Amino acid sequence: MGKVVEIRWHGRGGQGAKTASLLLADAAFNTGKYIQGFPEYGPERMGAPITAYNRISDERLTIHSNIYEPDYVVVVDDTLLTSVDVTAGLKESGAIIVNTSKSPEEIRPLLKGYKGKVCTIDAKTISIETLGKYFPNTPMLGAVVKVSGVMDEKKFLEDMVGSFKHKFASKPEVIEGNIKALERSLQEVKGL
Amino acid sequence: MAIRERLSGNEATAIAMKQINPDVVAAFPITPSTEVPQYFASFVADGSVDTEFVAVESEHSAMSACIGAQAAGGRAMTATSANGLALMWELLYIAASSRLPIVMATINRALSGPINIHNDHSDAMGARDSGWIQLYSETNQEAYDNMLMAHRIAEHPDVMLPLMVCQDGFITSHAIENIDLLEDDKVKAFVGEYNPEHYLLNKENPIAVGPLDLQPYYFEHKKQQAEAMKNAKKVILDVSEEFYKLTGRKYGLFEEYKTDDADAVIVLINSTAGTAKYVADQYRAQGKKVGVIKIRVYRPFPVDEIAQALSKFKAVAVLDKADSFNAAGGPLFTDITSALYAKGIFGPKVINYIYGLGGRDVRTNDIEVVYNKLLEIAETGKLDSVYNYLGVRE
Amino acid sequence: MSKKELKTVSADANWKEITPGGLIDSSGNAHLFKTGDWRSMKPIWNAEKCKQCLLCHPVCPDSSILVKDGKMAGIDYDHCKGCGVCAKACPFKAIDFVEEG
Numbered sequence: 001m002g003k004v005v006e007i008r009w010h011g012r013g014g015q016g017a018k019t020a021s022l023l024l025a026d027a028a029f030n031t032g033k034y035i036q037g038f039p040e041y042g043p044e045r046m047g048a049p050i051t052a053y054n055r056i057s058d059e060r061l062t063i064h065s066n067i068y069e070p071d072y073v074v075v076v077d078d079t080l081l082t083s084v085d086v087t088a089g090l091k092e093s094g095a096i097i098v099n100t101s102k103s104p105e106e107i108r109p110l111l112k113g114y115k116g117k118v119c120t121i122d123a124k125t126i127s128i129e130t131l132g133k134y135f136p137n138t139p140m141l142g143a144v145v146k147v148s149g150v151m152d153e154k155k156f157l158e159d160m161v162g163s164f165k166h167k168f169a170s171k172p173e174v175i176e177g178n179i180k181a182l183e184r185s186l187q188e189v190k191g192l
Numbered sequence: 193m194a195i196r197e198r199l200s201g202n203e204a205t206a207i208a209m210k211q212i213n214p215d216v217v218a219a220f221p222i223t224p225s226t227e228v229p230q231y232f233a234s235f236v237a238d239g240s241v242d243t244e245f246v247a248v249e250s251e252h253s254a255m256s257a258c259i260g261a262q263a264a265g266g267r268a269m270t271a272t273s274a275n276g277l278a279l280m281w282e283l284l285y286i287a288a289s290s291r292l293p294i295v296m297a298t299i300n301r302a303l304s305g306p307i308n309i310h311n312d313h314s315d316a317m318g319a320r321d322s323g324w325i326q327l328y329s330e331t332n333q334e335a336y337d338n339m340l341m342a343h344r345i346a347e348h349p350d351v352m353l354p355l356m357v358c359q360d361g362f363i364t365s366h367a368i369e370n371i372d373l374l375e376d377d378k379v380k381a382f383v384g385e386y387n388p389e390h391y392l393l394n395k396e397n398p399i400a401v402g403p404l405d406l407q408p409y410y411f412e413h414k415k416q417q418a419e420a421m422k423n424a425k426k427v428i429l430d431v432s433e434e435f436y437k438l439t440g441r442k443y444g445l446f447e448e449y450k451t452d453d454a455d456a457v458i459v460l461i462n463s464t465a466g467t468a469k470y471v472a473d474q475y476r477a478q479g480k481k482v483g484v485i486k487i488r489v490y491r492p493f494p495v496d497e498i499a500q501a502l503s504k505f506k507a508v509a510v511l512d513k514a515d516s517f518n519a520a521g522g523p524l525f526t527d528i529t530s531a532l533y534a535k536g537i538f539g540p541k542v543i544n545y546i547y548g549l550g551g552r553d554v555r556t557n558d559i560e561v562v563y564n565k566l567l568e569i570a571e572t573g574k575l576d577s578v579y580n581y582l583g584v585r586e
Numbered sequence: 587m588s589k590k591e592l593k594t595v596s597a598d599a600n601w602k603e604i605t606p607g608g609l610i611d612s613s614g615n616a617h618l619f620k621t622g623d624w625r626s627m628k629p630i631w632n633a634e635k636c637k638q639c640l641l642c643h644p645v646c647p648d649s650s651i652l653v654k655d656g657k658m659a660g661i662d663y664d665h666c667k668g669c670g671v672c673a674k675a676c677p678f679k680a681i682d683f684v685e686e687g
Contacts, residue, residue, distance in 0.1 A: 025368050029198040038367035041310070060370070062466035064330075064363050066553045291607040352606060390611055397590055400610035412601035413608050419601070 005150045006067045009052040010086050011076035013045055020076065020137045021052035024144055028056045030159045031151045036061055049084050056150050072148050075099060076123075076136060081107070087114040095147050097189070099123040099136055104191030119147050119191040126188065130181040131174065138178050142185030146192070153186060194372035194439070201332040201364035204371055205271065205297045205357070206231035208339035210241055211379035214295075215266030218246035218257035220276060223309045224361035225299035228271035251276035255283035255294075262292040263401045265391025267343065269294070273361055274301035274315045281319075287354045288323025289417060290402050293346030293386075294354040296324075297339065300462065300513075301361040302550045310551020311361040313461060317514040317523045323417055325355040325424055326491040330465045333371045334488075335359040337441055340374065343383050344431040350423040360463040362551065374439065382438060421492045428489055445494035448501060450476055451483035456566035457502070459485045459528060460511035464547070464554045471559040482563050493527050499535035502528070506570035508542045509562045511582070515546045521579045522546050541575045547582040558583050594618050617665075621648065625668030628686045631661055635680035642672040642681065 007024070011017025018039040025037030036055040042048070053067045071094040075086050078100035087096060095117035098107050104118040111118065123139035131138070145156050160182055164175045199207065205228050209217065217236075219229035229245075236245040244261075248254045251272050258268035272280065277298060287294050303314040316326060325345060329335035338357040346355040359365060374382075390399045405413060425445065432443040449469050451457055458468050465486035475482045485501060487494075502508055510529075512522020520526065525544035532542065545562060548554045562582065569575055590612035595604060605611050636658055643651040643658070650666040652659045661672075673683040 022368055025198065029370065034370050035198060036367055036369050038362075041362055041366065063470040063556070064360075064367075064463040064466045065555050068555065289607055291609070390605075390609055397611070398613035400613075401607070403608050403610055405608040408597060409595075409599075409604055409608060412599070412604055413606075415601040416604075416606055420606075 004055055004057040004061065005072070005148060006070045007054040007056070007072045007074060007144065007148065008067050008070040008090075009054070009074045009076065010080050010084055011050055011052070012080070013048045013050050015076050016135075016137045017050055017074075017076045018052045020074075020140050021054050023137060023141050024054050025056075026163070027141065027145070027156055027160060028054075028151055030163065031155050033057060033151065034059060034061050040066060049080055070094065072097065072144065074140060074144055076140060078102070078107070081110040085112070087111050090114060090116065092116040095119055095191075097121060097140075097143050097147050099140055099143075101125065117147075117191060119143065119189050121185055121189050123185070126181050126184050130184065131177040138181040139185035142182045143189045146186045146189045157182060157186070194374065197371050197373050198368050199332055199371050200227070200366050200368050201329075201335045201359050202227035202299065202366065203231060204332040204336040204373075205299075205339055205359070206235070207373065208336050208379075209269055209297075210235045211374070211376050212267070212269070212339070212343065212383050213241045213380075214243055214269045216244045216246060216258065216261035216268040217270060218248050218254045218261070218268065219270045219272070220248050220251050220254045222251070222273050222276035224301055224311075224365045225271045225273040225276070225297065227365070228297050228299065251279040252283065255280040255287065258294045258296075259283060259287050259290065259292055262287070262294050263290065263391065264393045265386075265388055267295075267386045268292075269296065271297035271299065273299045274303050274309075277315045277319060278303055281322075284319055284322040284324060284354075286402065289413065291352040291417070291420070292354060293343070293352055295339070295342040295346055296354070296356045297335075298356040298358045299361045299365045300358050308550040309361075311363050311463075312513040312549045312551065313358075314514040314549070316356065316358045317512075317516075319356070320491055320523060323353065323421070324491060325351075325353055325421070325428075326489070327355065327357050327428075328461045328488055328490060329357060329359040329364070330463055330486060331371075332359075332364055332367070332369050333441075334443075335364065336371060336373070337435065337439070337443065338488075340379055340382065341428075341431050341435050341443075343386065344434075345424065345428050347386055347388075348423075348427045348431075349389075351420050351427050353417070353420050353424060358462065363463045372439075372441075378438065382435070425489070425492045425494065428492075443488060445487075445489040445497055446501070447484075447486045447488060449484040449486070451485060451501070451505070453481055454483035455481040455506045455570040456508075456563055457483045457485055457505045458509050458511060458559070458562055458566070459487065459498075459502070459524065461487050461490065461513065461524065464511065464513070464559075467554060467556060468559050471556050471563065474556075475563055480563070480567060482566070487524065490524070493531070495527075495531040496535065498528060499531040499537050502532060502540055502542075503535075503537045505540045507566040508540045509545055509566050510542060511545050511547050511562070513546075513548050515549070519579075525579075541569050541573070543569070543575065543578050543580065545580050545582040552583070554583075592618060620664045621667050622664045625663075625666060626686050627668040627670055628663075628684055629661055629666065629668070629670065629672050630682040630684055631658070632680045632682065635678050637678050637680070639677065641675050641677065645671045645675045647671065
């Protein structure tokens with residue numbers, strides 16, 4: 001069996017955690033991987049905590065259950081840290097990636113004694129400075145790729161440039177902002 | 193060359209429907225099947241299909257419209273889940289007994305109540321005796337492939353029965369996974385045209401469909417239906433063989449995974465088969481002789497083939513994602529045990545687990561519990577409890 | 587496809603000999619089903635009194651008023667169920683309605 005990377009996303013309904021997980025699946029797919037991207041559907045409401053999952057592998061995936069012992073956890077909204085047990089089952093060999101303006105040192109005390117790597121990314125600042133609005137998905141995606149090393153960074157960047165050009169063909173003004181947001185997020189993750 | 197893609201099960205189903213380009217799609221939205229007609233309606237709006245899309249006011253009307261369209265001489269398709277399937281109830285039987293090869297995507301969901309939108313098989317299992325062919329799908333790939341084969345099977349002159357392609361709601365319907373698609377022209381050539389012998393819009397030879405049929409002939413018509421269902425088995429295998437030559441993807445009545453020298457085998461349906469294969473791989477690595485049998489064709493039931501396949505194992509667990517509430521076991525379990533009895537096979541010890549109802553996640557440890565129990569039974573030959581609930585809180 | 591010939595399905599036809607699902611594969615087959623023996627009352631056409639207004643024809647629910655060359659030509663007793671509507675509709679009392687037998 002090849003190595004399977006398992007990722008769990010925590011966000012709030014309407015923030016795009018599901019979309020981010022699907023974007024990650026897309027990006028990994030484009031670099032030739034086998035992928036799974038699926039949200040855990042519940043009584044979704046704007047603002048309610050939601051969970052989404054990714055499996056990424058070099059071999060075909062057959063398992064069809066939720067992820068209980070993830071390699072990585074991504075928290076799209078740092079206000080979830082106090083209400084959701086985000087590190088449940090998280091492997092110590094893995095990492096948690098939190099979208100926050102705080103430092104990893106400030107976040108760690110909120111993580112119930114988690115001993116693995118704690119990384120932070122200020123997706124809000126990056127997003128506002130590069131895109132003019134708060135769209136955390138692109139910087140979060142960059143941070144996950146950087147921390148997990150699940151795919152080749154350079155290949156990922158090239159591929160994303162291509163898909164942005166395709167996706168935003170009708171609004172070219174946002175292409176550059178998204179590329180910049182990705183590049184910055186790859187560089188600005190803290191706690192590596 | 194296949195087209196490498198990543199799609200959810202619902203997207204894959206809608207794309208198969210687009211490539212089939214049926215004459216009529218009549219559907220009413222219900223979670224988790226809603227996306228199928230939703231994606232398909234966008235294909236209609238884009239003009240990428242020339243299907244007449246009928247936005248009906250209920251599932252009862254959806255199936256009624258399909259019956260009318262199919263009887264008129266067209267290819268009619270729909271999609272539904274759970275209570276939507278239940279609302280189609282009387283029409284399911286009318287479609288089957290009128291011998292109308294309608295094809296439906298059934299995105300399996302728990303049938304209320306209590307109300308629940310998540311996956312189990314209580315919807316399709318309730319319709320198992322309605323006269324529809326039922327194909328089940330572990331993955332988005334299988335849902336797509338089954339859909340491409342559906343019309344060839346349903347419309348075969350020896351069959352002429354409606355067919356539902358089932359897959360697990362949310363677990364595969366809403367999960368993005370890798371998939372290989374066929375090119376449009378290859379699908380078109382494979383599926384072919386629908387040329388029924390009789391149809392209502394044939395002005396050269398007017399006909400009537402669905403007449404009153406009392407004691408003199410009703411019984412004979414039911415015998416015809418039973419024969420058609422028997423014929424379906426061979427047709428399914430023939431079409432699957434042709435599909436294998438086209439795609440390299442092999443399908444039978446059921447799939448045997450690592451069963452060659454197995455002592456303990458789990459029999460189940462749909463997405464959890466993948467999780468069971470994963471656990472079987474791990475147990476095999478530890479030298480434990482376990483395997484998986486995944487039922488693809490549930491109606492017609494492969495009674496001879498499954499009895500033969502199971503005869504060589506010591507212990508078998510049949511996993512049912514629906515209970516029959518007969519105080520005896522789930523529908524797959526009773527079908528399998530009666531198949532074994534009818535064929536005079538009494539070797540394997542067979543137990544039943546009801547699992548995953550209402551979308552309860554089925555974890556690898558749940559499958560381990562089953563294999564551990566089976567290995568114990570295989571070792572001791574002792575069987576304490578036949579009808580069990582897997583992982584329910586006691 | 588050409589129009590199928592009307593044929594009676596024999597009462598002891600087996601499941602291989604009848605159409606799938608009871609499909610009626612030819613039109614006008616009600617003609618083969620004789621309903622004349624349902625009749626307890628019988629219409630009798632009186633040709634001398636008949637003025638050929640043909641008002642009896644459209645009211646007959648069983649298409650049993652025989653019309654030849656645009657004229658009333660008698661009653662089809664193989665299918666007439668004896669409802670008496672024709673007798674009621676006739677303005678000239680040219681159809682009697684009597685007990686069968």
